[in-house]
Structure formats: structure tokens, C-alpha cells
Amino acid sequence: MVAAAAAAPCWSELPTDLLTSIVQLLELPGALAFATVCASWRSAAAAGGVPPPGTPWLMSWEQEPHPAIGRSRSAVTCKLRNLLDVDKAYSVTFPAGTFVTCCGASDGWLVVVDELCNLSLHNFFTSRTIPLPPVTDFPRVEAEHDDQGKIERYRLKSLYRHSPDVTYDAHHLATFFYQKAVLSGNPSRGGGGDYIVTVVHYGGEWISYARSGDARWRVLVSNHYWGQDRHNGSGRIYAECAYHNGSIYAVTYKGGVERWDLDAAGMPSWKAVLLYCPRDAVLTRHLVAAPGGGLWQVSAVWEPARAAVPDGIRFTFRVVDDDDGVDAGERGSMQEHALFLGLNRSACLLAKNFPGVRPGVLYFSAPWMRQYAPEMLERVGDWGGARAYDLKARARTFERVFPGVLPESARLMDCPTEVWITPNLY
Numbered sequence: 001m002v003a004a005a006a007a008a009p010c011w012s013e014l015p016t017d018l019l020t021s022i023v024q025l026l027e028l029p030g031a032l033a034f035a036t037v038c039a040s041w042r043s044a045a046a047a048g049g050v051p052p053p054g055t056p057w058l059m060s061w062e063q064e065p066h067p068a069i070g071r072s073r074s075a076v077t078c079k080l081r082n083l084l085d086v087d088k089a090y091s092v093t094f095p096a097g098t099f100v101t102c103c104g105a106s107d108g109w110l111v112v113v114d115e116l117c118n119l120s121l122h123n124f125f126t127s128r129t130i131p132l133p134p135v136t137d138f139p140r141v142e143a144e145h146d147d148q149g150k151i152e153r154y155r156l157k158s159l160y161r162h163s164p165d166v167t168y169d170a171h172h173l174a175t176f177f178y179q180k181a182v183l184s185g186n187p188s189r190g191g192g193g194d195y196i197v198t199v200v201h202y203g204g205e206w207i208s209y210a211r212s213g214d215a216r217w218r219v220l221v222s223n224h225y226w227g228q229d230r231h232n233g234s235g236r237i238y239a240e241c242a243y244h245n246g247s248i249y250a251v252t253y254k255g256g257v258e259r260w261d262l263d264a265a266g267m268p269s270w271k272a273v274l275l276y277c278p279r280d281a282v283l284t285r286h287l288v289a290a291p292g293g294g295l296w297q298v299s300a301v302w303e304p305a306r307a308a309v310p311d312g313i314r315f316t317f318r319v320v321d322d323d324d325g326v327d328a329g330e331r332g333s334m335q336e337h338a339l340f341l342g343l344n345r346s347a348c349l350l351a352k353n354f355p356g357v358r359p360g361v362l363y364f365s366a367p368w369m370r371q372y373a374p375e376m377l378e379r380v381g382d383w384g385g386a387r388a389y390d391l392k393a394r395a396r397t398f399e400r401v402f403p404g405v406l407p408e409s410a411r412l413m414d415c416p417t418e419v420w421i422t423p424n425l426y
Contacts, residue, residue, distance in 0.1 A: 012038045019044035028080055028090040029124050055082045055355050056340060057421040058365065058386050058402070059092070059102070059110070076100075080421075083356030086402045092124050100174040103199070104181035105419045106345040107188070111181035111197070116151055117174040119199070121187060130187060132197060133210055135177070137217045143170075175415055179204050179368040182345040184243035187212065196262075198248050204237040204368070207250055211266060220248065220260055220268055240367075242287035242346065244295050249320070251285045251297055252276060257320050273320055283313075283369055287320070288346040291337055295320040296348075298341065300364070311398035315362055315389055334391055335360050343367050343419040360392040363401065365418040386418060 023034050023045050032053075035045035046052070061078045076099040080090040097115045104111035110122045121130040136143050140157040144167070154173050156166045178201045185195040198209040198220075205223040210216070223236050241250045248260045248268075256276035260268040274297070281302040288296045297318040304312040338357045340347045342365035351359035365386045386401040 012040045014040075016040070016044050016047065020048040023048040023050060028092055029127060031090070032125055049085060049088060051082050051084050052355055054353065055084060056349075056357060056363070057082050058418055059105075059421055060418045061099070061101070062417065081402050083401070094122075100171060101415060101417075102343065102419050103178040104183075104343055104345065105421045106183035107186035108421060109183060109187060110419070110421070111178075111183075111199075113174045113178060115171045115174060117154065117170055117177055119178065119181065119197075121183070121197070123188065126188070128188075133215055133217050135173075137215075138201070138206075138208065139219065139222070177201055179238075180240055180343065182241055182243060196243060196248070198241045198243065200238045200241050200250070204239070204253075207238060207241055207248075209248065218266060221250075221258075221270075239285040240287055240346070242289075242295070244287070244289055249273070249287050249295065251287050253282065253285060255282070255285065255297065255299070255318075257287070257297060274318075284341075284367055286341045286346045288339060288341070288348050290319075291348060291350070298339065298346070298362075307395070309396055313389070313398045314396065315391070338363060340420045340422050341365075341367075343416050344422060347420075347422045349422065358388070358390075360390060362389040362391060363387075363420065364389060364398075365416070365420055367416055386420075 019041060023031050023041075026034060031045060031048075031050045035042045035050050035052075057080050059078050059080050061076060075093050075096050077091050077093045078099070080092060081088070094112070098120075099112055100115055100117075101113050102110050103113060103119075108123055108125060110124065112120050112122045114120065117135045119132040119135075121132065122128075135141055135154065142155045142157060143151045144153045144155060146152045151170055153167055153169050156168070158165050178199055181197060181199040183195055183197055187195055195212045196209055198207065199217075200207055202222070207220040208217040209220060210218065221236075236252045236254070236256065238250045239253045241248060243249070246261070248262070249257060251257050254276035255274065256272065257274040259271045259273050261271070262268050282299050283302055284300045286298045288298055290296050297320055299316045299318070301314045301316055302312055303309050303314050306312075306314075308314075336350060336352070336359050337348050338351045338354075338359060339362040340349065341362065344365075349357060351357045351361075357363075363386070387398045388401050389396060389398055
């Protein structure tokens with residue numbers, strides 16, 4: 001037995017070229033797990049091009065051309081790219097029926113929409129999935145079933161007699177019902193811990209939230225009921241929500257910022273933090289936790305025919321609690337940091353801590369915009385996809401992050417098809 005034990009192979013002593021060949025055959029989750037086994041396997045993974053922990057990723061998927069004509073029953077394969085090797089793409093496959101689109105990413109967790117229009121949290125680094133309350137828990141959403149009792153479509157009921165109900169195929173509704181979702185914390189920490197999922201939905205006019213373990217969604221705000229004309233009346237359309245210093249914030253496309261403080265029972269109290277500041281040329285707005293602990297409102301503004309912005313896009317900063325805008329200290333802090341904006345939870349990262357990230361650069365991927373400004377987006381429809389905007393440069397171009405592998409979403413689509421996945425991941 002002693003001789004047999006002595007002859008037992010040591011997996012850490014396998015040839016590096018063999019280990020490198022193996023890791024190159026793995027999908028990304030397996031490759032990252034491979035790199036954690038031991039020092040020799042980690043070296044082989046690095047030689048095989050596996051990025052180190054902490055690397056930001058861009059996940060992209062294909063938009064179905066006609067989502068209303070039936071549903072896809074096949075598995076969905078998404079592509080992942082990183083800033084260290086812009087020409088290399090990894091694949092991650094979701095089982096059939098579990099992925100139609102993604103509406104958020106926080107701390108390495110994706111907020112995924114399945115073919116029944118239900119949300120779940122998914123961490124593809126660990127393959128862990130956490131279901132969230134179903135779509136039928138939202139007010140005025142009713143399921144309709146086929147002869148076998150399976151959900152086939154949903155009826156969105158109108159509040160008023162003169163407005164008809166609207167019915168959508170379940171898979172079709174999944175492609176557009178949710179605009180943005182963020183988490184208040186990382187579900188991986190502390191055995192799951194206490195976190196909040198906040199979602200902007202119903203065309204950007206509703207905001208709801210659920211705490212970890214909740215069986216029901218709680219509505220924060222409902223400006224219109226489905227079926228009403230958003231261009232008539234005084235309803236607000238929200239571009240983004242955020243969780244900051246224990247409170248939920250949201251910004252409208254007109255620049256108004258609102259805050260909800262939740263008590264121990266989860267009951268919200270509302271406050272208007274910033275009044276709206278209309279600007280017709282604003283395409284998106286984002287809320288970002290600043291390095292100094294404050295909160296920024298970052299806006300993408302369309303300004304064609306300006307020498308300083310040759311691509312016609314300029315980003316503006318505003319401190320949420322300060323009408324005077326960004327002070328010198330806040331502006332200077334961006335020289336060492338980078339911003340990641342899009343469907344993800346907006347993030348400001350210290351660049352030196354994250355491989356491949358350039359300081360003073362804003363990394364952008366297109367979020368939901370077309371419902372807000374369709375006519376304007378027709379005129380700037382070629383600047384979609386992942387872009388980098390150098391805040392330090394005199395002429396601020398909006399360059400493509402992955403020029404060698406141009407995803408379909410390089411053109412603005414009806415639905416977003418990319419999301420940044422930023423650290424603390426795994």
C-alpha cells in the first residue's frame with residue numbers, strides 16, 4: 001500500500017502544455033475554477049489566456065429578430081469579452097428557457113429574464129441561481145394558460161374602462177418588460193445576507209423592490225398604468241435606479257432625482273432630491289457612487305457638430321446634492337478611476353486595482369433608450385455597443401472597446417444586448 005501511495009500521481013505536476021490545452025477547452029466558469037486549484041494550474045491558466053480575478057467583462061447575446069412569433073426552446077450561448085484581450089471571446093451557455101435577456105448586473109450577479117418573463121439572479125462564475133418573485137406578483141399582470149395548464153401569455157390590465165387591456169406572448173413580454181435592475185449588495189457574502197433587488201419596469205414608469213427571501217414585490221412608484229399614453233400627462237419615466245448609503249435612488253430622463261428611505265418594516269418614505277432639468281438632447285442618465293462617498297448623476301448628451309466632441313456624444317457630471325455641479329476635488333478623482341455605465345449597476349473603480357482598466361476612462365454599453373427618444377436615436381443609431389470615452393483627452397472621442405470583434409449590438413437595437421460585469425466577482 002505504501003508503494004501504491006507513493007506511485008499516486010500529483011495533479012499539480014502535470015505538464016504545463018497539457019494543462020494549458022485542457023483549460024483552453026473549458027467555458028469561462030470552468031476555466032476560472034481551474035485557475036483556483038493550485039499555483040501550477042493558475043500559471044497554466046494564465047498561459048492559456050484566462051484573465052485574472054477582478055477583470056471586468058462584457059457579456060453580449062443575440063437579439064431575436066421577431067420575438068412575438070413564438071418562443072425559443074433552445075439553449076442560449078452568450079459571449080464574454082474582457083479588456084485584456086479584446087479579440088478573444090469566451091462562451092457561457094444558459095439552459096433552454098432560462099435566458100431571454102438580461103436587465104442588470106451587480107457584483108458579478110446577473111439579473112436574468114427567462115421565457116416566462118420571471119426574474120432570477122445568476123452567478124455564472126459559481127453557477128448559482130436565486131429565483132425572484134414571479135411577474136404575476138406585479139399589480140395588474142395576469143397569466144393566461146393553454147390547455148395543458150402552462151403559461152402561454154400575460155394580460156396587462158388597464159386601470160380605466162376606456163383603456164383596453166393588452167395581451168402579450170410570455171416570451172415576447174420578457175424581451176421588454178424590465179428596463180433596469182440593481183442589487184444593494186452581494187448575495188454571495190455572509191451566507192446570502194440581506195440585500196435588496198430594485199427594478200425599473202413597465203416602460204420605465206414603475207419602480208418595485210424585493211428584499212432577499214421575499215415572496216412578493218413591493219411597489220415604490222407607479223406613474224401610469226399600462227395602456228395609457230406616456231406622452232400625455234405628467235408621468236415620470238425613470239432611466240436608472242441605484243442603492244446608495246442605505247437608500248434607493250432613481251433618476252428620470254429629465255434629470256430629476258428621487259430617494260426612498262426604507263424603515264425596518266420595509267415601508268418607504270419619499271423625497272425629491274433634485275428637481276428635473278429638461279434637456280432635449282439627453283440620451284441616458286446614470287447614478288454613480290463617487291470615490292469620495294457622494295453620488296453623481298452622469299448624463300450622455302448628444303451634441304453634434306462640435307470640435308471637442310467629434311462623435312457627437314458628451315458626458316456631463318452633476319453631484320446629486322449640489323446644484324453647482326462637480327467640484328474640483330470630485331473631477332480630479334476621476335484621473336485615477338474609471339466608470340462603467342450601461343445595464344449594469346453603475347460603477348466607479350480605482351483603475352490600478354483592475355486588470356486592463358484605463359484611468360480617466362468611461363466605459364459604456366447601451367442601456368434602454370429607444371422608448372424614451374426614438375426619433376433622436378434614429379439619428380445617432382451607429383454609436384451603440386461597448387464604447388470608451390476618455391475624460392482626460394481634449395477631443396473626446398467615443399471609441400469602440402472591442403474593434404476586432406464587432407458584436408451585432410454595435411448598432412443601437414430595440415433592446416439592449418450587452419452588459420458590463422464588474423468586480424467584486426468571485
